[in-house]
Amino acid sequence: MTGLSAVVGHRDVIARLRASRARGRLAPAYLLHGEDGIGKRTVAEAWTRLLQCRAPAGDPAEAEACGACVSCRHHAAGTHPDVFRLVPREEAATVAIDQIRELQAALPYQPLIASPRVVLIPDATLLRPDGANALLKTLEEPPAHALFIVMAPQRERLLPTIVSRCQAVRCSPPSQEAVIGHLTARLGLPAERARALFIQAQGRIGPAIQAASAPGEAAPPYEDVGAPSTIADAVRLLDLAQGIGKDQEALRGLLAWLTLWLRDVLAWRLTRDPDRVLHPDRRADLAWWADRLSTDDVLDLASGLHAVWTSVHRNLNPQLVAEAALLHIAQRVNAHPPRRQEIA
Template identity: 30%
Template structure:
């Protein structure tokens, strides 16, 4: 049923058990960070639910559902997605955001379709992707369906932000939590299934922080460049306390042509600072960037554990200020002034 899907062993066992005892809930809620496999598992459950042969992939139904995929974000502005859409199997429907929101018409269409008897299988399955993007009307329409669930249909909600769903929707679904995938599993998958070199697979697994989706789509050249720049920031802060160099790095992070670089660079900086803190405290086996241990060790020796801890605190506080829309340039300048004086 879940062949080829890595990680999330507990969720996998729980879902398998539901099928073993014949008690797949009418409504499931798949939650967890982006890219950890929620959508792939939703498709796996779908395949098993409608397959008369046990979801092994050998029957014609499985072959068709194997080609069923959730559309990428850059395609979700098509008129097809204003309502429930179907791929190669009429018992498998999908609802996704149209542009920014899931529209009430799509949920009303789902409600209507869910009450139809299956065409080929014994049940019908509907996946609502990015379920947190339902507008108020759509959420209330879905609630009506969940309160009186059709006997021959199952609904799977997929979201990385379950707190944005109505509490009444959460209470009427059975939640299955998905977590980050272990770095070694991500590395093995990339090298074995995606053709990554061992070095690239290791680096992508480090950068992805447990997200298979992020690891697969990662621009490794850009990541290496950002990490090198952020390593330079810590080196300048530790060895020279060079405020001019640090402010220059802040300018680079806020380059108007690459505004999307700020948050990824801050993420990398925090990971590196935590590694320095661990090494300065005498640890070694738990760092996130083991491939540059020597460089991090030099910074740790120069900075010491106290300064490294202050860097981490400063980054965390910068994130808090950014959450209230502080100007990124002001945030970066303030952060690096603290780095220079730490």
């Protein structure tokens, strides 16, 4: 099991959680919010083990669960009676109201092994309105021995009344170095494969680890956009956008890929160093782009993508957004004749 020190990224969040434990000033409820797949649940589970450990090891700022006490042993066996997890039952899309009622019946009892009794809600957007309202009653008057860790990709998607009961903790995706470092050093993947997975997973550690254990998946169709023959071909770009159709997740994939590609173009422009790019195998394509875009062009395009990205969860048509993004980049790339190479 991952201890807090071994979690990839999230150093500020973990420092803050450890500090609130060390000061003995725990809030009754925390809301960890940040994109799916970046490790919120890993943080929450590791912190729960620490909170409930009978003999934590290390200074308060570095504290870890001991791994050996009765509480830690129950965690390892998956049998801890003082941990509740509100997740949809098998094949259900949402958490059922009776699961919340069961929790409300059980939670008031004193801890059996370890205090606080912790309620983990890995994705609170999976609570239906009736469930969220029922849960609200418990959040308003929680038993003194209870602690809630609510998680969600965006806090705007939760009832404001729930958010206001929680201490909000914003979680950011781990850095590229941290994710790739984990894939190479801990999971033993070759650097090239780790970089490919990082791109495929749009920089998210969870999906990257999942993909690492399920190899052989085809590269996404937009990998091809970096090829000069593709970006110069408006018909192919429109086909690609059509392939995205109404799929929000595919659009996010495309935008993430484009962002990383532009990042590589910039890195190549500035360094011409294959070790600095995520696509070292595509040096020729990167050089082609770098000859056609100035640093300002790349930064402009990247900030345009960022603006699109932040509006994605509004009700935009994914196909039209993809078309606009691709054609805008193509227009900029194809507008200039190649620049002279500034660095030989």
